[in-house]
Amino acid sequence: MSLIVVENLSKSFRVPERDPGLQAALRSLGRRRFRTVNALCEATFSVERGEMVALLGPNGAGKTTTLKLLAGLLHPSAGRAEVAGYLPWQRRPEFLRRLAMVAGNRSQLTWDIPPMDSWRVLAAIYGVPPAEFRATVDELVALLGLEELLARPVRNLSLGERMKCELVASLVHRPSLLFLDEPTLGLDVSMQRRLRQFIATYNERHGVTVILTSHYMADVVALCPRVLLIHEGKLLYDGPLQQLAAHLAPFKLVRLSLRHDNGGFAPEAALAATIPASMDSGVELLDQSEMGLTLRVRRADIAAVTEHLLGALPVADLAVEDPPIENVIDQIYERGVV
Amino acid sequence: MSALLPASTRGALSLVRHTWTSWLQYRGFFFLLAFGWMVPPLIYLFVWTTAAGGETIGGFSRSTFVTYYLALIVANQITYSQTNWTVGDVIRSGGLNELLLRPIAPLYDTVAGEIAGKVVYLIFVIPVTALLALLLRPALPATGDLLLFLPALLLAWLLRFFWGYWLALLAFWATRADALLSLQDALVFLLAGQVAPVALLPGALQSAATWLPFRYMVGFPVEILTGRLDAAAIRTGFALQAGWLAVALALSALLWRRGLRRYAAVGG
Numbered sequence: 153m154s155l156i157v158v159e160n161l162s163k164s165f166r167v168p169e170r171d172p173g174l175q176a177a178l179r180s181l182g183r184r185r186f187r188t189v190n191a192l193c194e195a196t197f198s199v200e201r202g203e204m205v206a207l208l209g210p211n212g213a214g215k216t217t218t219l220k221l222l223a224g225l226l227h228p229s230a231g232r233a234e235v236a237g238y239l240p241w242q243r244r245p246e247f248l249r250r251l252a253m254v255a256g257n258r259s260q261l262t263w264d265i266p267p268m269d270s271w272r273v274l275a276a277i278y279g280v281p282p283a284e285f286r287a288t289v290d291e292l293v294a295l296l297g298l299e300e301l302l303a304r305p306v307r308n309l310s311l312g313e314r315m316k317c318e319l320v321a322s323l324v325h326r327p328s329l330l331f332l333d334e335p336t337l338g339l340d341v342s343m344q345r346r347l348r349q350f351i352a353t354y355n356e357r358h359g360v361t362v363i364l365t366s367h368y369m370a371d372v373v374a375l376c377p378r379v380l381l382i383h384e385g386k387l388l389y390d391g392p393l394q395q396l397a398a399h400l401a402p403f404k405l406v407r408l409s410l411r412h413d414n415g416g417f418a419p420e421a422a423l424a425a426t427i428p429a430s431m432d433s434g435v436e437l438l439d440q441s442e443m444g445l446t447l448r449v450r451r452a453d454i455a456a457v458t459e460h461l462l463g464a465l466p467v468a469d470l471a472v473e474d475p476p477i478e479n480v481i482d483q484i485y486e487r488g489v490v
Numbered sequence: 491m492s493a494l495l496p497a498s499t500r501g502a503l504s505l506v507r508h509t510w511t512s513w514l515q516y517r518g519f520f521f522l523l524a525f526g527w528m529v530p531p532l533i534y535l536f537v538w539t540t541a542a543g544g545e546t547i548g549g550f551s552r553s554t555f556v557t558y559y560l561a562l563i564v565a566n567q568i569t570y571s572q573t574n575w576t577v578g579d580v581i582r583s584g585g586l587n588e589l590l591l592r593p594i595a596p597l598y599d600t601v602a603g604e605i606a607g608k609v610v611y612l613i614f615v616i617p618v619t620a621l622l623a624l625l626l627r628p629a630l631p632a633t634g635d636l637l638l639f640l641p642a643l644l645l646a647w648l649l650r651f652f653w654g655y656w657l658a659l660l661a662f663w664a665t666r667a668d669a670l671l672s673l674q675d676a677l678v679f680l681l682a683g684q685v686a687p688v689a690l691l692p693g694a695l696q697s698a699a700t701w702l703p704f705r706y707m708v709g710f711p712v713e714i715l716t717g718r719l720d721a722a723a724i725r726t727g728f729a730l731q732a733g734w735l736a737v738a739l740a741l742s743a744l745l746w747r748r749g750l751r752r753y754a755a756v757g758g
Binding site for chain 1 (some may be wrong): 500501503504505507511512515516584585587588590591592593594614751754755756
């Protein structure tokens with residue numbers, strides 16, 4: 153049985169609405185207008201124990217709403233969700249003990265004292281025996297390289313250091329479910345990478361189930377074989393990350409480097425000559441330079457197009473790539489279509 | 491109340507210790523706050539002792555006023571619930587999410603802050619009051635009054651805390667609910683025996699003070715300690731104090747349950 157089962161889960165909010173300006177403000181005192189926002193619309197999915205899943209989507213797509221529903225902070229408007237055998241919004245202590253949620257913009261550490269003190273309180277709140285607490289903290293501190301920070305008040309830590317300490321805080325009670333809401337927000341590239349490594353290692357060692365939201369595709373590529381794409385409250389895609397690209401973008405990029413021994417060579421003209429008219433509509437020149445060309449080619453035409461190119465042009469190197477996932481996703485955000 | 495879910499006492503105690511260590515970090519700030527809260531009763535102490543001179547006013551001699559106001563300083567400090575202000579902040583800022591994810595009720599966090607605060611403030615207030623007592627020579631209270639003072643003081647704290655708590659919980663519905671806390675402070679100032687002992691208030695105000703909850707948050711235990719109340723008045727006082735506490739507890743429980751339901755519906 154899956155750890156998380158979600159069926160037709162919906163959440164809508166009624167938000168007060170008014171036009172800008174003083175007159176509108178006065179009018180809204182009398183009768184307020186409301187607008188219903190569907191933050192999540194009939195989502196159905198399930199997550200297995202030990203899986204790492206990413207929620208993707210632009211700001212306001214419904215990612216955080218989904219996490220909050222699964223963590224029991226929100227009551228759904230319709231549908232069903234069962235997490236580790238519990239109804240999340242009943243917030244039973246046994247359920248909460250199995251769960252941890254880390255948000256990049258929130259803190260559960262106390263500002264003015266060293267992180268170790270905050271961890272100890274959390275251990276007491278979650279009823280973690282002292283020996284287990286020591287073992288857990290030792291492991292996490294070693295994995296994250298935190299030895300030097302333990303005596304410093306949290307307010308003297310850098311953002312990255314603080315985030316590591318937040319992770320420890322959320323793992324002190326050894327949750328089986330970890331929700332990460334933008335965990336790498338505002339961190340530099342190498343700190344992001346180290347946090348990702350840690351999350352991957354921790355998942356492997358302890359079989360913790362991870363649901364992650366992030367705006368950094370690198371987080372998702374590195375951690376989550378499976379993604380759920382949410383847009384305007386609707387679940388648009390549920391499957392492997394690689395296939396998301398194929399699914400969303402029915403083309404590939406062909407990069408060509410050309411030999412330079414034929415002076416006066418005009419790439420565009422050569423290209424026009426090499427592409428048969430039957431394929432013309434499927435091939436698009438994206439970029440050209442002295443050195444080479446980048447073409448966008450329909451997946452179905454790849455083999456035929458590369459064959460022609462190799463035959464007709466002085467090719468030094470040829471590479472066929474998937475378009476960068478960011479670009480693909482950006483297209484959805486912009487156009488809202490799959 | 492529903493917020494009192496089964497939780498490990500160890501967890502709650504640890505929260506108190508933790509909040510306390512954290513607050514000791516800026517004890518200077520808290521000492522200043524505590525000093526600020528001492529000032530109004532001190533002013534009234536000097537006003538009334540000067541007014542009394544060698545005479546008595548409404549049965550209060552100079553030394554009774556000293557006892558009354560020194561006890562009031564301590565009682566005010568012990569019952570003042572500064573965590574009530576935090577409750578609304580936490581709801582408005584979404585910080586409540588963090589607390590709701592924990593397997594113990596958020597009320598524990600508030601109570602921990604409350605107890606930790608008392609300890610920090612009293613480190614300052616007790617020595618200062620003792621010093622003032624040495625200088626101003628109050629009338630010493632009777633042992634029997636002292637024994638009644640303590641439970642009345644405890645009930646006063648609970649009443650002031652939960653009265654402020656239910657007001658603070660209105661933050662679930664209205665963003666500026668803490669204006670009501672300012673109103674509570676003003677009413678306490680007027681009706682709980684700060685400006686003047688309730689016995690010295692003019693008729694209408696005095697009966698309002700007797701029936702409303704505010705006197706039972708500060709003034710009532712102090713009046714007991716200074717021996718100003720007869721047995722019947724003490725019995726009625728305890729009954730009213732307990733009654734208002736029951737009301738405050740019921741409202742807190744109700745608003746917490748309703749508020750949480752609303753919070754889960756509209757999103758924190």
